[in-house]
Amino acid sequence: MNRKETGYFGEKVAAKALTDRGYTLLRRNFTIRGGEIDLILEREGEIVFVEVKTRRNEAFGTALESITPAKRRRMIRAAEVFLGGGAADRDVRFFAVAVYLKDGDTVARTEIYEDIFS
Amino acid sequence: MLAKVRTVSLYGLESRIVTVETDISNGIPCFDIVGLPEAAVRESRERVKAALKNSGFAFPAKRIVVNLAPADLKKNGTGFDLPVAVSLLAATGQLSADRVGENDFFIGELSLDGSVTAVNGVLPMVGGVCESYGEDAAGLRLFLPKDNGKEAAFDGRGRVYGVSSLRELAEALAADALPEPVRVGEEELAFDTAVSDGLVDMKEIKGQSQIKRGLEIAAAGGHNVLLIGVPGSGKTLLARSFPTILPPLTRSEALEVTALHSLAGELGGESLVRRRPFRSPHHTASPVSLTGGGVVPKPGEISLAGHGVLFLDEIVEFPKNVLQVLRQPLEDKVIHIARASGSCSFPADFQLIAACNPCPCGFYGDPERECTCTQQQVRRYFNKLGGPLLDRIDLHMNVSRVSYGELHDEETGAPPAESSETIRRRVAAAREIQRRRYRELPIDCNAGLDRRFIASFCGLNREASAVMERVFQRLDLSARGHDRVLKVARTIADLAGEKDIRSEHILEAVRYRSLDRIV
Numbered sequence: 001m002n003r004k005e006t007g008y009f010g011e012k013v014a015a016k017a018l019t020d021r022g023y024t025l026l027r028r029n030f031t032i033r034g035g036e037i038d039l040i041l042e043r044e045g046e047i048v049f050v051e052v053k054t055r056r057n058e059a060f061g062t063a064l065e066s067i068t069p070a071k072r073r074r075m076i077r078a079a080e081v082f083l084g085g086g087a088a089d090r091d092v093r094f095f096a097v098a099v100y101l102k103d104g105d106t107v108a109r110t111e112i113y114e115d116i117f118s
Numbered sequence: 119m120l121a122k123v124r125t126v127s128l129y130g131l132e133s134r135i136v137t138v139e140t141d142i143s144n145g146i147p148c149f150d151i152v153g154l155p156e157a158a159v160r161e162s163r164e165r166v167k168a169a170l171k172n173s174g175f176a177f178p179a180k181r182i183v184v185n186l187a188p189a190d191l192k193k194n195g196t197g198f199d200l201p202v203a204v205s206l207l208a209a210t211g212q213l214s215a216d217r218v219g220e221n222d223f224f225i226g227e228l229s230l231d232g233s234v235t236a237v238n239g240v241l242p243m244v245g246g247v248c249e250s251y252g253e254d255a256a257g258l259r260l261f262l263p264k265d266n267g268k269e270a271a272f273d274g275r276g277r278v279y280g281v282s283s284l285r286e287l288a289e290a291l292a293a294d295a296l297p298e299p300v301r302v303g304e305e306e307l308a309f310d311t312a313v314s315d316g317l318v319d320m321k322e323i324k325g326q327s328q329i330k331r332g333l334e335i336a337a338a339g340g341h342n343v344l345l346i347g348v349p350g351s352g353k354t355l356l357a358r359s360f361p362t363i364l365p366p367l368t369r370s371e372a373l374e375v376t377a378l379h380s381l382a383g384e385l386g387g388e389s390l391v392r393r394r395p396f397r398s399p400h401h402t403a404s405p406v407s408l409t410g411g412g413v414v415p416k417p418g419e420i421s422l423a424g425h426g427v428l429f430l431d432e433i434v435e436f437p438k439n440v441l442q443v444l445r446q447p448l449e450d451k452v453i454h455i456a457r458a459s460g461s462c463s464f465p466a467d468f469q470l471i472a473a474c475n476p477c478p479c480g481f482y483g484d485p486e487r488e489c490t491c492t493q494q495q496v497r498r499y500f501n502k503l504g505g506p507l508l509d510r511i512d513l514h515m516n517v518s519r520v521s522y523g524e525l526h527d528e529e530t531g532a533p534p535a536e537s538s539e540t541i542r543r544r545v546a547a548a549r550e551i552q553r554r555r556y557r558e559l560p561i562d563c564n565a566g567l568d569r570r571f572i573a574s575f576c577g578l579n580r581e582a583s584a585v586m587e588r589v590f591q592r593l594d595l596s597a598r599g600h601d602r603v604l605k606v607a608r609t610i611a612d613l614a615g616e617k618d619i620r621s622e623h624i625l626e627a628v629r630y631r632s633l634d635r636i637v
Contacts, residue, residue: 076146091144093179115179117147 009105010054011038014097017110023048027082035078039097046091049079051116054099064096064113072117121208121215124223125201126243127186127193130415130455130462131377133246135223137187138198140205145181151202153186155193156414162199165228169203173232173285175212182206192459194414197237200226200261203284217291221254223247226263232284236265238383241273241376248275259296261287267300268389269380272307272373302390309366310392311539317396318359321537325524329356332515332630334541337363338548339609340563342448342470342510344433344633347517348484353473356517357429360471361396362538364426365546371425374465378417378424395426397468401435405443411455415462420447423468433472434502441507444470448510469565472511474503483516500633512565512602514633548612564609569601576604578619585621589628603627 015025023041030037039050053066075094083090094117100108120141127136149163170177184202186193201224207213225243226234240262248255258276267280277299281287290296320330329345333356336343343360345353367375375391385391399408399419410418420428430436447453447466454463476482477496482489491499500508552563555575561567567575578586590600604619606627611619 079146089144091180092146094147115147117179 006054006056006101007052010099010101011052013054013099013107013110014050014052015039015041017097017112018048018050018095021112030078030082032078032081035074035076035081037075037078037082040082046093047083048093048095049075049082050095050097051075052097052099054101056101056104064098064116067096067116076117119209119211119215121205121218123201123205123208123218124220125198125225126223126247127191127198128195128239128243128246128381129191129460131242131381131417131464132462133243134188134191135247135250136191136193136198136201138201138205139185139187140202140209141183141185142178142206142209143181143183147179147181149182149184151184151186153184153189153193154191155186155198158196159186159193159198162196162202162228165199165230166203166206168230169199169228169232169284170206172230173283173288175207175284175288176210177206178210182209195237195239196227197225197239197243199228200224200234200263200281200284200287203228204287207288213288213292217294221251221257222259222261224261225266226261226281228284234263234281234283234287236263239377239381240266240270241373241380244270244273244276244278245373245377248273251276266389268302268306269376269385271300271302272376272390307369307372307390308392309372311362311366311542312393315396316358317362318355319362319538320359320541321535323352323355323359323535325520326352326356326517327535328629329515329517330359330535330541332513333360334363334545335606335609335613335630336360336469336471336513337365337541337545338563338613339512339552339606340469340565341512341606341609342565343472344508344511344514345471345473345517346476346514346632347473348487348519349475349480351517351519353517354431357398357427357431357471357473358396359538360429361394361427363541363545364394364469365542365549367392367394367425375425378421378464382417382422384422395423395468396429397423397427398429398431401430401432401437403436403440405440408440409443409447409453409455410464411457413457413459415455415457415464417464418453420444420453420466420468421464424465425467426469428468428470430470430472432474434474434499438502438504441504445506445510448507470511475499476516484519508633509598512606513630515630516632544613547615548609551612551615564605564612567601567605567608572601572604576608576619578604578624582619582621582624585624589624593628593631595631599631603631606630 018041023043025041027040030040037049038052041048093115096113096116098111102108123138125136125138126133167177204224208215208218227237229235255275260276260278261281262270264280264282267278271278280300347353379385379391397419408419410416410421451467452463453466477489477491478499479490481487482496607619607623610623610626
């Protein structure tokens with residue numbers, strides 16, 4: 001698997017983990033200029049924006065460490081565009097999902113971090 | 119949900135009531151503080167967040183906006199942590215909002231573990247709030263850090279509750295089971311007469327009986343003093359003994375001193391200042407360190423020396439601009455500070471004790487060593503002080519070195535030196551006489567007499583006025599020098615418990631004008 005494929009694979013794993021929890025997937029890879037969001041889901045009126053990080057090994061730091069302030073701004077910008085001014089009446093949350101792989105293509109574990117920006 | 123909690127913000131000594139409004143709504147999660155928060159207040163977000171989580175409360179992933187009203191006033195200090203946390207608890211329903219009312223005030227810094235730590239300036243904050251409530255102050259509930267409890271209770275109005283942690287406060291408020299308010303006992307308000315912290319009891323000083331007498335007069339009349347003497351003559355020691363003969367602080371004076379020390383963060387673990395301050399800034403001090411100032415105005419040395427002593431050792435070594443800033447506070451007993459963020463005033467009601475050498479080489483007038491300075495150098499040396507400053511100093515004294523005999527007075531059979539306590543009693547009696555005499559006037563001691571009042575309070579009988587005339591001509595006194603002699607004579611008469619100034623009082627007063635003979 002090349003890098004792109006690894007990321008795509010991780011996003012699929014993450015989406016599955018969240019839909020298992022009762023979320024409905026709305027969009028994948030929502031991209032605007034200056035912002036992008038990997039997964040957008042919904043549950044009981046609550047909108048969740050998710051950044052997925054896939055790691056083949058942990059030698060280069062954990063997944064959360066790579067969500068920098070710049071990345072945070074990009075996510076919020078994209079979320080604002082997606083909500084289109086309707087942010088005020090929605091309960092908005094930001095999650096991060098870390099997918100750790102072993103031997104190239106088996107999932108070692110999946111971690112969901114809720115409310116990463118608060 | 120919206121919640122409102124009240125707290126206090128300080129600018130200088132002035133306090134303003136601030137309402138912390140917290141609104142929690144849906145939307146992209148954030149935690150913002152608006153209403154001109156300065157750096158320390160903005161940082162309170164991180165402390166509040168951690169303190170809530172570590173106290174077992176939930177921190178909502180919602181859109182949180184905290185407004186500090188009035189929004190045009192700059193907010194400083196760490197005391198906002200506690201009110202912000204309490205309003206967050208109320209806004210999220212973790213604390214029922216009806217538990218916190220209009221008459222509840224919260225001040226305190228939060229530690230990350232949720233404990234409440236002390237902040238500076240609690241006494242002026244509490245004083246300001248109670249002042250604005252007037253008669254209704256008794257109904258106030260003031261929630262403050264436990265370590266500031268005594269200090270705040272010193273004010274005497276309002277109910278003060280010492281808080282040690284956020285959790286404890288929230289539980290007590292929820293259960294409506296507050297502990298007893300903090301009280302201070304009478305004995306805790308008592309004046310501390312212990313001679314410590316580098317102060318010296320007068321009985322420890324050998325010889326120098328004339329100088330001690332001069333200091334007694336200065337203490338009794340509130341006069342400023344200049345000690346002139348060769349190196350090693352004991353000027354510093356004498357200055358350090360001066361606060362020990364000053365009368366006890368009154369309650370209102372102690373409140374003012376404590377408020378200023380609290381604001382400057384110089385209470386040093388004590389809740390009340392119960393002794394007269396003694397400040398001795400070094401001659402490398404900057405004008406701002408003396409006057410006070412800074413972006414967040416803090417009192418300087420002259421304010422911290424209020425109702426006590428400002429000792430300027432080697433006063434001639436102080437830069438001229440530093441000495442010049444003393445002029446206004448010496449005159450008005452207050453210092454006005456103008457800063458970009460606004461102006462404020464601090465009281466600066468101190469007594470000045472200055473010390474210097476008699477000439478640049480230090481040995482002018484010394485019986486043993488010869489002075490190498492020219493007369494001109496000596497004059498230039500004192501000119502550095504400047505007339506206006508010298509004008510505010512009523513007593514100048516020449517301090518000479520003690521002789522071998524005086525150092526060993528036990529063997530000579532001379533009476534032992536008086537203790538500071540004995541002298542303090544006389545000083546207090548003389549102050550009481552002045553207080554009664556000037557009851558109706560804006561002054562409280564003889565040093566405050568100006569031209570208008572000298573005529574009415576320093577009248578001389580025929581004999582005394584003849585002496586005064588002779589002295590005036592012999593010493594070639596200026597008009598100002600004349601007034602100075604009269605004021606000091608008034609104090610000497612008060613110390614003696616006499617109603618009128620007599621000739622011997624004038625003759626003694628003249629002895630403390632030694633500088634008039636040099637320059």
